[in-house]
Each structure stands twice: as structure tokens, then as C-alpha cells.
Amino acid sequence: MTEAPAGRPSGAAAAPPSIEATGLGWTYAGRRRPAIEGLTFRLEAGRVLLVLGPSGSGKSTLARALAGLVPHVQPGSWQGSLRVGELEVADTPARLLGERIGLVFQDPDSQLVMTRVDDEVAFGLENRAWSRTEMTARVPLALAQVGLSGFEHRSTVTLSGGEKQRLAIADILAARPGLLVLDEPTANLDPPGMYSVFEQLAVLAKRREHTIVLIEHRLEAALPLADDVLLMDDGGHQLAFAPAGAVGREAVELLDRSGAWVPRAWTGAGTSRAVERATARAVERAKARAVERATAPASQPAARGGRPADPSALLVEATGVRLEYPADTSGKRLALDAVSVAVHSGERIALVGPNGAGKSSLLFAIAGLLRPAAGTVRLRALPRNGEAVEPLRDPSRLRSSEIAARIGLVFQDPELGFVAGTARDEVNASARAAGGRTGTGSGGPDDLGADGALARFGLGHLAAEVPFALSQGEQRRLSLAALALRPPAVLLLDEPTFGLDRRGTEAVLALLDEGRTAGQAQILATHDPRLLPACDRVVALDRGRVVFDGSPAAFLAAPPFEPAEPWRDGVAPGPASTPRTAVP
Amino acid sequence: MSVLPAALQPTRDAFLTRTTPAARLVAGVVWLVASVVTLDPIVPVRLAVAAIVVLWLWSGLPMRRIPGRLAPLGFAVLSLTVFSILLSSANGDRTLSTVAQIGPARITGPAISAGIAVGLRVVVIALTTLLVFGPSDPTRMADSLVQQWHVPDRFAYGTLAAVRVAPFMAGDWATIGAARRLRGLAPRGPVARVREAGGRLLVMLVSSIRRAERLALAMDARGFDSGLRRTHFREVRTGWRDWLTIAAAIAVAAVALFVPR
Amino acid sequence: MKALETTKPAAELLRWRTVDIVVVALLAVAFGVVFWAWGTYVWAWGSFLGPQTESLLTGVWLLPAVVCPMIVRRPGAALFGELVAAIISALLGSYWGLDTLLSGLLQGAGAEVVFLITMYRAWNPVVAVLAAAGAGIGEAIHDLIVNYPGLDDAGRAAIGAAEIVSAIVIVGIGGWLLVRALRRTGALQTFPSGG
Structure with a gap:
């Protein structure tokens, strides 16, 4: 050499x-x-x-x-x-x-x-x-x-x-x-x-x-x-x-x-205006329902008082969920260890925690994609007009066609879920899978209201575009639009604002508000502290366990992690934590 | 990733882990050629025994994981042997005596021995491959090919970079399937399944191409395409162990081929 | 003030950019995994149908020889793609092991010759089918010598024919359709095949 x-x-x-x-x-x-x-x-x-x-x-x-x-x-x-x-x-x-x-x-x-x-x-x-x-x-x-x-x-x-x-x-x-x-x-x-x-x-x-x-x-x-x-x-x-x-x-x-x-x-303002508005609405609704959100210690999330009296509002019930990592990834740690969470109609929950804490595992378990080694996950659809409340069911046993009405998941990389050649067909595919005509489309016999949904999500001009060619923000809105014609009872979102600017974030939140008003429950796995005020509740995971279940304000006041600083929004790390304007 | 076998890695320092991959490749090709040039089953038998001995004593690989690794081979060995016997040209040779008659098919002695040789050949090739690739990781393989054989740097390390990100494809594949199930679009029936697999493959390839583009841009930002002659942080040099390995491989192959039974 | 145009990659026909190398390598790695899975889970069972029938399944092994060059349009892409895919499937533990490299080389070379004859200028379905046939011939040469040396001439002819037909259908037509589908997603915009 x-x-x-x-x-x-x-x-x-x-x-x-x-x-x-x-x-x-x-x-x-x-x-x-x-x-x-x-x-x-x-x-x-x-x-x-x-x-x-x-x-x-x-x-x-x-x-x-x-x-x-x-x-x-x-x-x-x-x-x-x-x-x-x-x-x-x-x-x-x-x-x-x-x-x-x-x-x-x-x-x-x-x-x-x-x-x-x-x-x-x-x-x-x-x-x-x-x-x-x-x-x-x-x-x-x-x-x-x-x-x-x-x-x-x-x-x-x-x-x-x-x-x-x-x-x-x-x-x-x-x-x-x-x-x-x-x-x-x-x-x-x-x-x-x-x-x-x-x-x-x-x-x-x-x-x-x-x-x-x-x-x-x-x-x-x-x-x-x-x-x-x-x-x-x-x-x-x-x-x-x-x-x-x-x-x-x-x-x-x-x-x-x-x-x-x-x-x-x-x-000079605290957070962005849309986030503030969303927070205000959340507070209003919480008052209206007379729900007292306790900030009880996380060790007994199931024991929190002040739940809504109406048991039919319960959409997801996870009890003592234990999930193991696949055998070959070594380390005997559990992905989830005795995790219990109850999610009610109209609730928006932020799921937080460091990487590897089990956020994705919990989303996947709720969606029935991973079956727990112990404990149960059960969920149900929202009752439609006049119908009786259906019993809670195990999502991993549902057929693909049944699950779409109950659970939706928007991935961090939305394009992995795309199946169609145009944005319009992407929405139609979901509508068709959920059981035929649900929209009020005025187009041809194949139109299931996709254009209307796209327009509401600000994608009307992109109906004929290839989904893969859209920007990240557009792709995320498209995956939400695909769920809009037959909204699932529970919507799971993995890093829903990843890569989005303020406008994109506000747009996503505004769309989520619509669903929530209709009774949808939403779980957002996120690293972005700016989203927390727009949520009703924060569930924090650490090493597979629930370490906090309470209000966003309580979470931000005392993040349950060690060290806590990174979890507070607006705290600058490091030696240069004072603003510098002059150069030596 | 669960369907893929976990990488087989040496668990201890051994003679072969101190040889260079290029030398092991040469030695492996010698055995490969030796097992292919003849239809006498004694040659692959001898080579297989030699390969097992080397694996045991000098590869550093955990022996208990070898059988599981080679298990899928069983079907191939069996079917290749059976069909080589049934369809052998020797069966048409009227001067040979019939050993067995299956319906219209006539089986001769030379057909049986040639068939067994072909099946055993597969065993030798699989064992030899373990000896070539097993004792060091892909990075050392690339280093070795570039420094000893002057394989073009950009292709070797470009491939290495691709190998590093490849496991993400398995993750993508699983995510795509999950997304489709949740959207109510999981396939039913065999035709739908095949079509769906095609669509899944397409999405996975799109995602992989994007990832490859990001990776290539990052590599270019670090001067990968600078046109300078790259230097090497870790030196790979041909040593006495390499020569010994090649010489021993040739000697064993000669014995296997030419020593009469 | 100055204005400057840098050209589309189509103009520099012969030079491999980093992105060309990494994309071909990553596709080849994906194909290598497919090879391994195909060999372990499909081909091994299909082999009980006899070598002629089984040869109809061999086309899958030739996909990189056509798909990679059709995407990046660089000389040597068929050879490079097949070799990397072969190395990966050998690493994963396919039972052909090192021999995979030899067959990968022959298959890649068979397709490469066709692209070379077009001077790397024509990238239509006809060329794709011809390249697939070329790869199939390369594969047939290898298999007849290494895997089926003892068979009679009729049997060998049938196997060779089956492999070439498989190559044309699975790789020539299937591979071309795959590249077209990729182009429609807009994922190939940085390549000459995307515009």
C-alpha cells in the first residue's frame, strides 16, 4: 500500500x-x-x-x-x-x-x-x-x-x-x-x-x-x-x-x-394563536363535561377519579399491557410493561417519552398490529345515529375491513401508507374500503366525495397529482383526508407535525379539531412540546412504563424525566443560555 | 427482519479471523472449482469433511449455530439429487446395467453416484461460503477488496453504505403492511395478495430510492466524489496466514481430487 | 452577478455519480434479500416439480440485470447490480453460496452485452426484453454446466429454454413495468430515466 x-x-x-x-x-x-x-x-x-x-x-x-x-x-x-x-x-x-x-x-x-x-x-x-x-x-x-x-x-x-x-x-x-x-x-x-x-x-x-x-x-x-x-x-x-x-x-x-x-x-406571546385557540376550546369542553382532570401519580392511572359517568364514551381500554421485543433484538427489556390507559370519546392525548420508551409499541398495540403477551386491548366504534353502543373488542382479531371504522393511524412518513396513483384515488380507496358511498360527491358514479374531502383539506388543486410527489405537509393532510369520509373512532398519529412549519401545524390541528368535535378520540405521539397545550391530557412513557398521566400544564410544570430540562419548552441548554447580540 | 437469519459472527479470535477476506475468497474459489469439476461423489465428501474441520477449529464461528443456518438447504440437496438421478443421461446408456426401474424410468449405477455428487456439491459450497464470509464483517470485506484487489473505491464503499441502510427497508415493508391493514385494504385471496405484494414492493422501493438519494448527498458533502485518490484509515495487508490459507486450500483440493479411494 | 446552468445528468452518459452507485447498490441489496427469500421459501419447494418446471421460476434472479440499468442508465449497471445482489444473497446464506457470485456475473454480463450493443442509448421495452433474454442465456450457460451436467440433451435444452422464457416474462416485461411504475411515482426525477 x-x-x-x-x-x-x-x-x-x-x-x-x-x-x-x-x-x-x-x-x-x-x-x-x-x-x-x-x-x-x-x-x-x-x-x-x-x-x-x-x-x-x-x-x-x-x-x-x-x-x-x-x-x-x-x-x-x-x-x-x-x-x-x-x-x-x-x-x-x-x-x-x-x-x-x-x-x-x-x-x-x-x-x-x-x-x-x-x-x-x-x-x-x-x-x-x-x-x-x-x-x-x-x-x-x-x-x-x-x-x-x-x-x-x-x-x-x-x-x-x-x-x-x-x-x-x-x-x-x-x-x-x-x-x-x-x-x-x-x-x-x-x-x-x-x-x-x-x-x-x-x-x-x-x-x-x-x-x-x-x-x-x-x-x-x-x-x-x-x-x-x-x-x-x-x-x-x-x-x-x-x-x-x-x-x-x-x-x-x-x-x-x-x-x-x-x-x-x-x-411576546406564549404560543401560536391556533394552539391557544385549541387550548381554550379544550378547556371549555372539559368544563362543559364537568370533568375534573386529576394530575394523579402515574402508578395508578386507572384509579383516577372524575371520569365521565357515561361508560359508553369509553373507546379504548388497555389494561396491564405487556409487550416483548422480538427475541433477536437482545436485551431482556420489555417494550411495554403493565401499561394501562383508557381513552374516551372526544379526548386528545399527547403520548410523550424518549425514543425507545414504547410510544410506537403502544400505538401499534392499540391498533391491534402487535398482540400483547399479557393484558388486554379492547376498543369499539363510535355509535352511529340510533344504533346501540357496540361491545369493546380486541383489535387484533378484527378483520382489516372492520378495523378501518375503528382505528386510523397516520405514520410519521405518510407516504408508506399510500396505495393509489392520484390523490383523488387515495381518498376513494379508503372510502370504498370503509363500505361504499358516504360522501356527497357530485361527480361520476365512482366519485365517493373525494374531491370535497380534498378541498376541505386544502388539496383540491392537487386531486390529480401523484401522492408520492406531494410535499411532506401535503402528504400528511392527504392521509388525514383519506380518513375523513369515514372517520375512525380512534385516530393515532405518529409525530403528526414532523417537518411542518407553524402554518402546517395549525392546519393539522384545525383538521383534528373537526374530528374531535364529532367524538373522535385522538392520540398523538410527539416530541414537540408546542403541541402539548393543544391536548387534553398527556401520557408519558419511560422504558415501557407509564410514568405520568395528567394535564399538559402539570406535565410541563414538572416533567417526569431525569433530567427534566429537555422536556420543558423554551429552555435553552448549554453554557450560552443567555441571548447574545454583540460579538466580542 | 425476523424472517432473515441474524448475521453469523465469530465469537472468538481464531486463525481465519486474522486472515484477509480476499485470501479466503481465493481459497474458497479453489474448493468451489474442485467440487464442480468432477461427478465422483468422493470429492465433495472429502471437501465437506475438511470444511467442517476448519469451521470447528479455525473459523471462530459458533458451531452450534451452523446446523440451523444450513437447514433450509435440505430440500435443495434432496431434490437436486433425486432429479439428477432420474434425468441422468447415463440412464439412456444401454451398455450399463439397470439398478432400479421406476415406472418407465430406468436408473443406472453411474446416474446414482453422479446425482449424489451433485447434491453433496451444494453442501460443500454452503460450508465454503461460511468460511469465506463468516470470519469478518462487511466493512473488512470492502477494505480488503479495495486495498488488495484494487476494486474501485466508490463502488465498494457505496455498496457498503447501502448495506448499512438496508435494514430500514425491512422496517418500511412492515410499516406499509400495517398501514394497509388499518386502512381496510389488506388483501383477501391469492390473486389480491400477489397484486398487493407488488404494490408494497413499489412503495418500499420509492422510499428506498429517496433514502439512497439522501445518503448519496451526505456522502458527496463529505468529499466522496472529490476525485482525489482515497487513503485508508485501516490498513489491510496480505500476511503469512493468507498465503498459508491459500496453500492449504490448494493442497486439500488436490488430495480430494487425486488421491485414489 | 452571473448566471450558470448545470445540466441534467442525461448528458454525462458515462460517469457514475455517487447517487447512481448508492441507488443501484441499495436496489441490489433489496433484490439480494428477495433472492434469498425466493430461494429459501419458493424455489426450494418448487424444485420438487422437476428442473424444467422449476426453471420457469428462475427469472426472479435476473431482475437487477434489467431494472438497475433501466433506472440509472449507466454502463456496467447490469453487472454491478447482479453482483451486489448475488453477494448479499450469499452473505445471507443461500445454498448456492459462492457459486451465486459466478452466476450473478454471467447473468449480468448477458444483459450488459445487449445494453452495450445499443451504446447505452436505447431504453425501450424491446431492449428490456432483449437484455432479459441475454441475462437468461448467461444464466442457462451457468446452470447447465454447474447444476445439470449429467442430464441428457433434451432435458438440458428444455431447461435452457424454460430459463430464457422465464427471463423474458418476469424480467423483460415485469422489470420494465416496475421501472415504469417507479417513474410514475416521480421517484426517479434525479435520474435520466425519470424525465
């Missing part, structure tokens, strides 16, 4: 560069609308930029342009100028850019390449022709920078989400880039994972050895790190570029109107 010559003088870190965009625009090949257009700003070297904007505002495109993937890897057309330090991105070979710029993506599982931690960190260095001696010296240092010292020989499969994402950051830091670009690095993580990533980012930001561009939806944690902010609208245009502490009122207003999340510090 011969050693190839090193790509650049070894050891030296690239200096943090400034970033200067002038009329920057990019249109992906095959698209008519530009993804970004007319961006003009200058970020000084060593500062931290937070990019804010709704879905479709081109934040990821900007990240890719900074790393040179646009225009050098992905096809399309480029406008204007983007300078990173002294380099003009469009004129610089991707290889040179790659040595100075590091890009971290959203999904840790689609950016790790190797199966062992040290191999993984070395991968990018091998690509850049570092010598073996240099790599051997550099790998442990990069791991230390993200708090993963001693993980060298671990398999990447055994890491938690937060650890994986920190490893992805170490991969990038290893090559000693001057510019670090992070594209929603915590979107896929549970609160503890998110917290640990922000802790490391805070340390990096404080050292000032890198210019950092951060794209994040978790604003309460991200904003305190930022020196400057770039606000973008849903057409990929720049709304404002300003120091984080000096954003104009008008720009904030525009950002809010574009549908993006807006940091609380800027609005």
Missing part, C-alpha cells in the same frame, strides 16, 4: 470565513419556480447565523449552496453570487469547497456511512486523502469535541439518535472546516437528544473557531446561540437579515404571516 499525497497541508484548520450573498438564486432542474431568489446579505467571519422561514422557503437549498452541492452535484440554474471567504461557490470545484465547509443533515440514519464509530469519522478524511497518521491522531479529537470520547469501537447501530447526530457533527468537524452548516440537525431527535446536540453546539459557538449557519425549527433552543438571523418567506425570498436582538417589528410580522414559527422572544 502506498500513501496518497495529502489533499492539503495537514493539521491546519481552515479559518472561519465570512459569507457574502449577492442576488443569490437557484432553480432546480425541472422546476419552474426558483427555490431561492435574490438573497443578499453578509455574515462576518466567526458569527452564528440562524435561518428562519416556513416550509418551502429554500432554507435547505441555501445550506446546499453553501456546501457547493448546489450547483456542483445537483442540476439546476444559478443566479448571482455566493462567496464563502475568498471563494466564489459557483466557480470553485466542489472538492475545494468541501475542505472548508461542513454540512450536517437532518436524518442521522441517512448520513452515517460506516458501521464502526472510528471508521465513520475517518470516512470523510479518507475521501480527502489524509494520511493514516493524521487520521489516527484526528479521529479521537473530533469525537471529543462532541462528547463521544471512548466511543471509537462502538457500532453506529447501537447509538441513540442524539449520539448519532453528534457523531455526524464529529464527522464534519474532523476535516476542520471553517464553515459549519447544520440543516435541522435536531428535527429527528427526542428532547434529550435535541438537548445534547444543542449543548455541543453552544460550546462550538462559544469557541468562535467556526462560522456557523444553523437551520432549526426548535427556535427557543436555537435563538440564544445566534448572533444574526436571516428571515425568508415561502417563496424563497429574503425578508430580513439582522442581528438576532435587533429584528424589526415589520420583519417579524412578515415572517409570522409567511407561516413560519416565530421565536417567542420576538412576539
Whole structure:
């Protein structure tokens, strides 16, 4: 084996560069609308930029342009100028850019390449022709920078989400880039994972050895790190570029109107308006039913007082559910251990807990997809006009055609549930399975009211589109629309607001409100604390056990986890927890 | 993933775990060729015995898991043997004496021995494969092929990356099935089942292609397509154990082929 | 201010981008698992029907040789896809083991020759069927030498014919339909086959 010559003088870190965009625009090949257009700003070297904007505002495109993937890897057309330090991105070979710029993506599982931690960190260095001696010296240092010292020989499969994402950051830091670009690095993580990533980012930001561009939806944690902010609208245009502490009122207003999340510090408001409205309604209804929601300790959830007197309102009853992991996944831990939950008509429950706590297992058990080793799950359909209340039944014994009226599940990745070639057929397929005509369609004999449902969900103009080609938000609304013509009694949603901006989140909540008014029970498994106020009740799982069952307010006041900080919304982790506006 | 066999990994350090995968591949091909060139059943018998001895003493693989691993082979060995005997060209040779008569079919002695040889061949191939792939993980295999045989880096490590994310496909497959059941769209009847499997496969492939695109973009962001000649963090070097392994494989094959009974 | 167009990948015909490599590899891994399952659960039982009938089931093993190149349209995709799928099924423990690699190589080469003759320019159903037939011939050559050496000529001819027919139906037509269905979902937009 011969050693190839090193790509650049070894050891030296690239200096943090400034970033200067002038009329920057990019249109992906095959698209008519530009993804970004007319961006003009200058970020000084060593500062931290937070990019804010709704879905479709081109934040990821900007990240890719900074790393040179646009225009050098992905096809399309480029406008204007983007300078990173002294380099003009469009004129610089991707290889040179790659040595100075590091890009971290959203999904840790689609950016790790190797199966062992040290191999993984070395991968990018091998690509850049570092010598073996240099790599051997550099790998442990990069791991230390993200708090993963001693993980060298671990398999990447055994890491938690937060650890994986920190490893992805170490991969990038290893090559000693001057510019670090992070594209929603915590979107896929549970609160503890998110917290640990922000802790490391805070340390990096404080050292000032890198210019950092951060794209994040978790604003309460991200904003305190930022020196400057770039606000973008849903057409990929720049709304404002300003120091984080000096954003104009008008720009904030525009950002809010574009549908993006807006940091609380800027609005003064607590949560977004729709969430507030939803909360108010929940409170009203709770009063109307005279239900006292006790915040009793979770050890005896079944013993809580103040249940509605009407037993027919009980839709799901899970008692002492015990679920084992498949034998080959080792570890004798239980996926669910003596879990008891009762869900009533018109109730919206947030199911929270760290990854691996059993949230998905519980959803799957309620849906009858996993049969418990001990305990029972029973559920029933909502009584239709004049019909008698049906007895509670075991969902795993129901036929597929029976289950659709009782249970619906919207997956985090909705496209995995799609079966049809167009959005219209997607809705029709569900309607047909649920037993024929239920809508009031005015179309042909095949129309089961799909167009009406699509229109109500804001998808009317997309009826003839291929479901797989829709955006993430559109796909989630489509999977809800498919359930609308014959709504199930119990709706389960796995991370229903994943990847959605404020407008998308409000849209989903508004649609859920309709179902709930009709008596539907809803269970939302979520990592997003912003959703909790819109729920009636929070059930928290930890290591397969229910550790809390009570009101959202009680949950947020005293999260039943150790440490509790990551579970409180609006708490910024790390040493830089005070807002910084000035650069030393 | 439950239908797939769990990866067979060495449980201890052994002679073969210190050899390079490329060397084991050469040795394995030698045995493969030796078992294929003849229809004399004594050759695969000898090779199978040798393979079991090597597995036992020098592979580091847990012996108790080997039988379960090879069990599905039973049907193939049996049917291949039976049909090779029944349809053998030797059965048409009138100069040979009839050993058995099944209806119109006439069976000769050479047909039986050739059939047994063909069946045993499968056993040898399966055991040899365990010896080649078992003692080290896919990463070492890629390292070895790239550094020793100069297999193109981008293809070797691109494939390795794909292998790493492959288990997600199994998860997708299960999720797709669950989603369809809950939507009331689970198939009934064999025709519907086949059609549904096709639709499921399509959705799984769409999801996999998207995942592959994200992965490729992340690899490019880390300079995978930089055009530089990649270096190697972990060195794989041909050592004396490799030469010994290949020499021993050749010697055993020669004995199996040429030593008279 | 400057404007710059980067072209669609269709123009750079010969170069494998990272995304081409990873997509072919991942599809091949998926096919490798299918091979293993097919071999273990379907083929092993089908084998009791006798080699000629059973040969009608062999087409499944040739899917990567047509599907992979039809998606990425790069030289060598048939060979690369078949080899990776073969390696995976060998790793999982198919009873053909190492021999799978040899048959994968021959099957891939059979299809690759057809794509080479078109200079990697034609990607229509006719080419798909011809490539499938090419892969089938590669497979027949392998199987007749390795698996059925003792059979009489009529038996061998029947097996060869059955394998080629299976290839044309399952891979030529089935594979082409699969690629068309994928294209309709919009999942192939980054590839020359998607636009």
C-alpha cells in the first residue's frame, strides 16, 4: 500500500470565513419556480447565523449552496453570487469547497456511512486523502469535541439518535472546516437528544473557531446561540437579515404571516394563536363535561377519579399491557410493561417519552398490529345515529375491513401508507374500503366525495397529482383526508407535525379539531412540546412504563424525566443560555 | 427482519479471523472449482469433511449455530439429487446395467453416484461460503477488496453504505403492511395478495430510492466524489496466514481430487 | 452577478455519480434479500416439480440485470447490480453460496452485452426484453454446466429454454413495468430515466 499525497497541508484548520450573498438564486432542474431568489446579505467571519422561514422557503437549498452541492452535484440554474471567504461557490470545484465547509443533515440514519464509530469519522478524511497518521491522531479529537470520547469501537447501530447526530457533527468537524452548516440537525431527535446536540453546539459557538449557519425549527433552543438571523418567506425570498436582538417589528410580522414559527422572544406571546385557540376550546369542553382532570401519580392511572359517568364514551381500554421485543433484538427489556390507559370519546392525548420508551409499541398495540403477551386491548366504534353502543373488542382479531371504522393511524412518513396513483384515488380507496358511498360527491358514479374531502383539506388543486410527489405537509393532510369520509373512532398519529412549519401545524390541528368535535378520540405521539397545550391530557412513557398521566400544564410544570430540562419548552441548554447580540 | 437469519459472527479470535477476506475468497474459489469439476461423489465428501474441520477449529464461528443456518438447504440437496438421478443421461446408456426401474424410468449405477455428487456439491459450497464470509464483517470485506484487489473505491464503499441502510427497508415493508391493514385494504385471496405484494414492493422501493438519494448527498458533502485518490484509515495487508490459507486450500483440493479411494 | 446552468445528468452518459452507485447498490441489496427469500421459501419447494418446471421460476434472479440499468442508465449497471445482489444473497446464506457470485456475473454480463450493443442509448421495452433474454442465456450457460451436467440433451435444452422464457416474462416485461411504475411515482426525477 502506498500513501496518497495529502489533499492539503495537514493539521491546519481552515479559518472561519465570512459569507457574502449577492442576488443569490437557484432553480432546480425541472422546476419552474426558483427555490431561492435574490438573497443578499453578509455574515462576518466567526458569527452564528440562524435561518428562519416556513416550509418551502429554500432554507435547505441555501445550506446546499453553501456546501457547493448546489450547483456542483445537483442540476439546476444559478443566479448571482455566493462567496464563502475568498471563494466564489459557483466557480470553485466542489472538492475545494468541501475542505472548508461542513454540512450536517437532518436524518442521522441517512448520513452515517460506516458501521464502526472510528471508521465513520475517518470516512470523510479518507475521501480527502489524509494520511493514516493524521487520521489516527484526528479521529479521537473530533469525537471529543462532541462528547463521544471512548466511543471509537462502538457500532453506529447501537447509538441513540442524539449520539448519532453528534457523531455526524464529529464527522464534519474532523476535516476542520471553517464553515459549519447544520440543516435541522435536531428535527429527528427526542428532547434529550435535541438537548445534547444543542449543548455541543453552544460550546462550538462559544469557541468562535467556526462560522456557523444553523437551520432549526426548535427556535427557543436555537435563538440564544445566534448572533444574526436571516428571515425568508415561502417563496424563497429574503425578508430580513439582522442581528438576532435587533429584528424589526415589520420583519417579524412578515415572517409570522409567511407561516413560519416565530421565536417567542420576538412576539411576546406564549404560543401560536391556533394552539391557544385549541387550548381554550379544550378547556371549555372539559368544563362543559364537568370533568375534573386529576394530575394523579402515574402508578395508578386507572384509579383516577372524575371520569365521565357515561361508560359508553369509553373507546379504548388497555389494561396491564405487556409487550416483548422480538427475541433477536437482545436485551431482556420489555417494550411495554403493565401499561394501562383508557381513552374516551372526544379526548386528545399527547403520548410523550424518549425514543425507545414504547410510544410506537403502544400505538401499534392499540391498533391491534402487535398482540400483547399479557393484558388486554379492547376498543369499539363510535355509535352511529340510533344504533346501540357496540361491545369493546380486541383489535387484533378484527378483520382489516372492520378495523378501518375503528382505528386510523397516520405514520410519521405518510407516504408508506399510500396505495393509489392520484390523490383523488387515495381518498376513494379508503372510502370504498370503509363500505361504499358516504360522501356527497357530485361527480361520476365512482366519485365517493373525494374531491370535497380534498378541498376541505386544502388539496383540491392537487386531486390529480401523484401522492408520492406531494410535499411532506401535503402528504400528511392527504392521509388525514383519506380518513375523513369515514372517520375512525380512534385516530393515532405518529409525530403528526414532523417537518411542518407553524402554518402546517395549525392546519393539522384545525383538521383534528373537526374530528374531535364529532367524538373522535385522538392520540398523538410527539416530541414537540408546542403541541402539548393543544391536548387534553398527556401520557408519558419511560422504558415501557407509564410514568405520568395528567394535564399538559402539570406535565410541563414538572416533567417526569431525569433530567427534566429537555422536556420543558423554551429552555435553552448549554453554557450560552443567555441571548447574545454583540460579538466580542 | 425476523424472517432473515441474524448475521453469523465469530465469537472468538481464531486463525481465519486474522486472515484477509480476499485470501479466503481465493481459497474458497479453489474448493468451489474442485467440487464442480468432477461427478465422483468422493470429492465433495472429502471437501465437506475438511470444511467442517476448519469451521470447528479455525473459523471462530459458533458451531452450534451452523446446523440451523444450513437447514433450509435440505430440500435443495434432496431434490437436486433425486432429479439428477432420474434425468441422468447415463440412464439412456444401454451398455450399463439397470439398478432400479421406476415406472418407465430406468436408473443406472453411474446416474446414482453422479446425482449424489451433485447434491453433496451444494453442501460443500454452503460450508465454503461460511468460511469465506463468516470470519469478518462487511466493512473488512470492502477494505480488503479495495486495498488488495484494487476494486474501485466508490463502488465498494457505496455498496457498503447501502448495506448499512438496508435494514430500514425491512422496517418500511412492515410499516406499509400495517398501514394497509388499518386502512381496510389488506388483501383477501391469492390473486389480491400477489397484486398487493407488488404494490408494497413499489412503495418500499420509492422510499428506498429517496433514502439512497439522501445518503448519496451526505456522502458527496463529505468529499466522496472529490476525485482525489482515497487513503485508508485501516490498513489491510496480505500476511503469512493468507498465503498459508491459500496453500492449504490448494493442497486439500488436490488430495480430494487425486488421491485414489 | 452571473448566471450558470448545470445540466441534467442525461448528458454525462458515462460517469457514475455517487447517487447512481448508492441507488443501484441499495436496489441490489433489496433484490439480494428477495433472492434469498425466493430461494429459501419458493424455489426450494418448487424444485420438487422437476428442473424444467422449476426453471420457469428462475427469472426472479435476473431482475437487477434489467431494472438497475433501466433506472440509472449507466454502463456496467447490469453487472454491478447482479453482483451486489448475488453477494448479499450469499452473505445471507443461500445454498448456492459462492457459486451465486459466478452466476450473478454471467447473468449480468448477458444483459450488459445487449445494453452495450445499443451504446447505452436505447431504453425501450424491446431492449428490456432483449437484455432479459441475454441475462437468461448467461444464466442457462451457468446452470447447465454447474447444476445439470449429467442430464441428457433434451432435458438440458428444455431447461435452457424454460430459463430464457422465464427471463423474458418476469424480467423483460415485469422489470420494465416496475421501472415504469417507479417513474410514475416521480421517484426517479434525479435520474435520466425519470424525465
